[in-house]
Amino acid sequence: MKMYVCVKQIPDPNTVVSKLDPNTKRLVRSGVSLVLDPGDESTISAAIKLRDTLGNSELTAVCMGPTSAQEAMRRALAMGVDRAILVTDPALAGSDALGTARVLAAVLKKEGAELILCSTESTDGYTGMVPGAIAEFLGIPQLSFAREIHVEGQKATIHRVTQAGYQVVESSLPAVVTIASGSFEAIYPTMKGIMSAKKKPFEQKTLADLGIEPGQVGEAGARERVLAIGQAEARAAGQIIKDEGDAAQKIADFLQRYQLL
Amino acid sequence: MAKTIWTLVEVEYGHPARSSLEVLSKAAKLGRAEAIVLGAQAAEVAAQLGEYGATKVYVHADAAYDNYLTLPAVDTISELLAAHKPDLLLLPTTYDARDIAARLNARHNLGLITDATDLQYEGDELRVTVPWGGETVVTATHPHGGTGIVLARPKAFSVEKIGGSAEIETLSIALKSSSQQIRILERVEEASEGPALEEASVIVSGGRGLVKAENYRLVEDLASALGGAPGATRAIVDAGWLPYSYQIGQTGKTVKPTLYVACGISGAIQHLAGMKGSKYIVAINKDENAPIFSAADLGVVGDALSILPQLTAEVKKRKAH
Ligand SMILES: Cc1cc2nc3c(=O)[nH]c(=O)nc-3n(C[C@H](O)[C@H](O)[C@H](O)COP(=O)(O)OP(=O)(O)OC[C@H]3O[C@@H](n4cnc5c(N)ncnc54)[C@H](O)[C@@H]3O)c2cc1C
Ligand SMILES: Nc1ncnc2c1ncn2[C@@H]1O[C@H](COP(=O)(O)O)[C@@H](O)[C@H]1O
Numbered sequence: 001m002k003m004y005v006c007v008k009q010i011p012d013p014n015t016v017v018s019k020l021d022p023n024t025k026r027l028v029r030s031g032v033s034l035v036l037d038p039g040d041e042s043t044i045s046a047a048i049k050l051r052d053t054l055g056n057s058e059l060t061a062v063c064m065g066p067t068s069a070q071e072a073m074r075r076a077l078a079m080g081v082d083r084a085i086l087v088t089d090p091a092l093a094g095s096d097a098l099g100t101a102r103v104l105a106a107v108l109k110k111e112g113a114e115l116i117l118c119s120t121e122s123t124d125g126y127t128g129m130v131p132g133a134i135a136e137f138l139g140i141p142q143l144s145f146a147r148e149i150h151v152e153g154q155k156a157t158i159h160r161v162t163q164a165g166y167q168v169v170e171s172s173l174p175a176v177v178t179i180a181s182g183s184f185e186a187i188y189p190t191m192k193g194i195m196s197a198k199k200k201p202f203e204q205k206t207l208a209d210l211g212i213e214p215g216q217v218g219e220a221g222a223r224e225r226v227l228a229i230g231q232a233e234a235r236a237a238g239q240i241i242k243d244e245g246d247a248a249q250k251i252a253d254f255l256q257r258y259q260l261l
Numbered sequence: 262m263a264k265t266i267w268t269l270v271e272v273e274y275g276h277p278a279r280s281s282l283e284v285l286s287k288a289a290k291l292g293r294a295e296a297i298v299l300g301a302q303a304a305e306v307a308a309q310l311g312e313y314g315a316t317k318v319y320v321h322a323d324a325a326y327d328n329y330l331t332l333p334a335v336d337t338i339s340e341l342l343a344a345h346k347p348d349l350l351l352l353p354t355t356y357d358a359r360d361i362a363a364r365l366n367a368r369h370n371l372g373l374i375t376d377a378t379d380l381q382y383e384g385d386e387l388r389v390t391v392p393w394g395g396e397t398v399v400t401a402t403h404p405h406g407g408t409g410i411v412l413a414r415p416k417a418f419s420v421e422k423i424g425g426s427a428e429i430e431t432l433s434i435a436l437k438s439s440s441q442q443i444r445i446l447e448r449v450e451e452a453s454e455g456p457a458l459e460e461a462s463v464i465v466s467g468g469r470g471l472v473k474a475e476n477y478r479l480v481e482d483l484a485s486a487l488g489g490a491p492g493a494t495r496a497i498v499d500a501g502w503l504p505y506s507y508q509i510g511q512t513g514k515t516v517k518p519t520l521y522v523a524c525g526i527s528g529a530i531q532h533l534a535g536m537k538g539s540k541y542i543v544a545i546n547k548d549e550n551a552p553i554f555s556a557a558d559l560g561v562v563g564d565a566l567s568i569l570p571q572l573t574a575e576v577k578k579r580k581a582h
Contacts, residue, residue: 018394025399097373098366121512127375132331132363141442142331144360147505157446161505162356163459163514165451169330171443181512182499223372223409228400232392235537235556240549243563248571251543252579254559258541260463260520261487261579 001057001151001173005047005081005117006104006134007040009065009072010124018124025226026094027124029066036072039119039181041079046149046184047117048080054151058082060111064092064103070202077197078189084200085111089207094219097125101133103217106210109138113174115156120145120178131178141171147183264292264348264382269338270310270318271357272298272327277306279459280353280415282313287418288351289314291382296427297341299326299334304431311427313420321432325441331360332440339368340434342408349387350410351380362410372403373410378417387411395530415459415515416538451504456490458509463489464518466509466536467497470525470546470565474502479569480524486576492516494532510535524565528553545569 011018011032019028044061051059060083061076063069073084087103095103108116116135121128135142143149146158147166157170161180189197207214215221241250255261266288270281277285277298288294295317298307301324310318319341325333338361342350350365352358354376366373379390389411391399403409458464465487467480477497484491492514493507509516511531521539526532528544528551536542537556544557545565554560561568 017396020393020397020399097363098370101367127373128359129363129366129373129375132360133367136335136364136367142360142364143443144330145356159449160356162448164506165449165504167445167449168447169443169445180505182495223366223370223403223405224374224401225404226399226401227388229393230398230400232396232398235542238542238554238558238560240554240557240560240562242549243561243568247545247561247563247568248575251545251559251561251568251572252575254543255520255576256579258520260541261576 001054002112002114003047003051003057003059003117004062004108004111004113004115005040005044005059005076006062006131007044007072007076008037008063008122009034009069010037010122013038013123020229022229024094025229029068034068034072036075037119037123039121039123041186042181042184043117043119043179044076044079044081045187046179048187049184050149050151060085062104062107063087064095064100073202074197075189077200077202078193079187080193082200084202085205086203087205087207087210091207091214091218091220094222095217096222096224097127097129098133098223099217099221101130101137103207103210103212104130105134105137106212107205108134110210115151115173116176118176118178120180131176135176138174138176140174140176142176142178143169143171144178145180146177147180149177149179265295265345266292266349266351267295267297267347268351269334269358269361270296270298270306271355272300272302272306275302275305277309278353278355279420280355282420283416283418284351284353284413285310285313285315286421287380287413289423291380292348295319295347297338299337300324301327307427307429311425312422314423314425315427316425317428317430319430319432321434323436325436328445329441330357330443330445331364332442333436334361335364335368336437336440337432337434338365342369347408350408352410352412354412354414359412362412366410369408371408371410372405373412374401374403375412377411377413380411380413392534395533416517451506458490458492458507458514458516461490461516462519463487464492464509464516464520464536464539465489465522465524466492466494466526467524468494468526469496469500470527471497472525472566474500476566477502479566479573483522483569483573483576486573486580487520489518489520494526494529523553523557524569526553527551528556
């Protein structure tokens with residue numbers, strides 16, 4: 001099976017407070033440490049396990065991003081992905097979810113992808129709108145919010161997370177499947193993985209390679225505009241106390257004062 | 262000119278979903294609110310929507326919408342959009358609506374703003390408020406005219422019954438078999454005890470600070486003494502202590518209770534995103550620098566494992582008087 005996983009590089013959510021540049025109104029990427037999206041790491045792990053269960057399958061990571069994203073792709077390869085494709089082009093800066101999906105769909109179409117895995121939402125943007133748009137551009141079904149996935153023949157079945165539990169949902173392949181965060185244990189790159197990653201196929205593509213007009217993507221193609229960036233209203237500071245054996249009393253007093261008991 | 266704002270009203274156990282009524286109530290304040298209801302029980306649900314401000318409801322009572330995800334709804338809404346060209350499609354951030362929005366956006370190149378907590382028109386221009394991280398808010402718009410889509414955060418708007426009745430238009434369209442591809446085979450509920458998190462006026466939540474799964478019982482005990490629901494952070498859901506339905510936060514549920522008690526929770530931005538709207542927040546954490554304290558009305562620096570049982574006993578005692 002020709003399997004694909006869409007991944008991206010983001011400012012490290014554990015060390016970077018993500019900021020918007022007031023002038024460009026885009027995410028600040030310079031001078032911050034960038035990592036493979038941890039959500040995508042979990043999706044890659046799910047994809048690797050599935051590839052190994054299915055056998056006779058190849059897993060390719062696809063990313064649209066700046067050249068710095070090569071590093072994130074190397075990590076994906078080190079984790080066990082077989083090939084990587086990075087689409088990078090100056091005209092892509094400022095792309096919205098639709099522009100991003102257009103580019104990724106063009107790659108996946110050329111490749112003849114049979115199964116495409118994405119994360120349900122990215123950790124930095126969390127619009128969650130890219131995977132569904134890829135599916136629409138390719139004219140194939142999308143199986144979303146999967147916390148379990150099974151593939152048999154030309155059919156995929158997932159457990160789709162819902163408010164109250166889950167649904168068992170199936171569709172034919174090719175399909176886009178989105179993996180719910182935290183559902184799959186992460187695979188960590190081994191030393192051997194890191195070494196062999198250097199020899200794995202890594203392609204870089206531009207918009208021209210994909211036959212996409214620059215006006216359809218990047219800031220030029222974006223259908224949303226940021227008008228202003230402001231400060232969030234802070235919650236009024238509360239009272240902080242140290243427990244000296246009387247915390248339960250004090251909390252109960254607080255609850256009574258506000259008629260919460 | 263008054264704007265026409267559409268929403269898709271989802272059906273839950275035969276009733277309009279609360280999250281749908283939230284956005285419908287908001288739409289009624291912004292302009293002319295119209296709704297779409299799809300599925301076997303669509304007609305019964307449609308009849309209730311005038312009360313929440315809908316002036317018109319498009320109804321297609323076909324069970325295919327209940328058995329097949331996303332595509333039948335996308336096809337039908339596409340046809341309606343082309344025929345009526347509303348100004349805005351305002352949707353709640355639910356599992357189903359997100360999938361539908363993503364495809365509609367791609368099919369019609371509409372423009373889509375997610376995670377909205379507020380929106381208004383200033384003259385002709387739509388202004389959508391979107392929180393970004395903990396400290397920033399962004400104001401965004403659809404600059405290109407035509408129908409735009411906005412996905413609103415759950416609990417961003419209150420449900421308001423304003424009375425009224427809606428014109429019902431029953432659709433007679435045939436769904437294409439090509440849209441019936443994503444089939445629901447089974448629905449499984451993993452219900453938690455007590456009130457549903459989304460409805461509870463008191464929530465007691467636990468995090469990794471409870472140290473081990475057995476100690477989560479202390480959270481459940483306090484929740485039950487307060488007549489509330491127990492919740493959790495993603496850390497302990499991922500650790501397998503509890504099913505996902507307990508998770509509160511960016512990738513879990515958004516809650517807005519009167520009282521939220523956070524026990525052994527650090528207060529990561531992604532957790533805060535789901536509970537910051539609570540009226541009163543009480544936090545118990547060993548670490549005086551835990552970020553949760555910046556959101557708390559009452560912060561207690563101490564050991565949740567020793568405070569929780571004492572507090573449960575105290576609550577029971579005071580309630581008995
Ligand atoms: C894309 C993405 C989405 C996410 N979505 C969510 C989400 O929806 N919901 C969510 O909750 N998280 C979410 N997270 C995870 C989030 O970033 C945090 O990792 C998580 O909320 C931390 O959970 P915690 O507070 O239980 O654990 P920790 O951060 O480990 O905090 C434990 C706290 O307990 C305190 N403690 C320890 N012992 C005691 C004791 N005996 N008594 C009192 N306090 C004690 C510690 O001081 C510490 O502050 C998401 C992360 C990402 C990247
Ligand atoms: N630039 C990108 N390159 C590759 N995959 C992406 C990109 N943007 C989004 N995705 C995929 O779509 C998922 C959801 O992203 P988003 O819709 O931005 O929240 C991500 O986790 C990836 O799997």
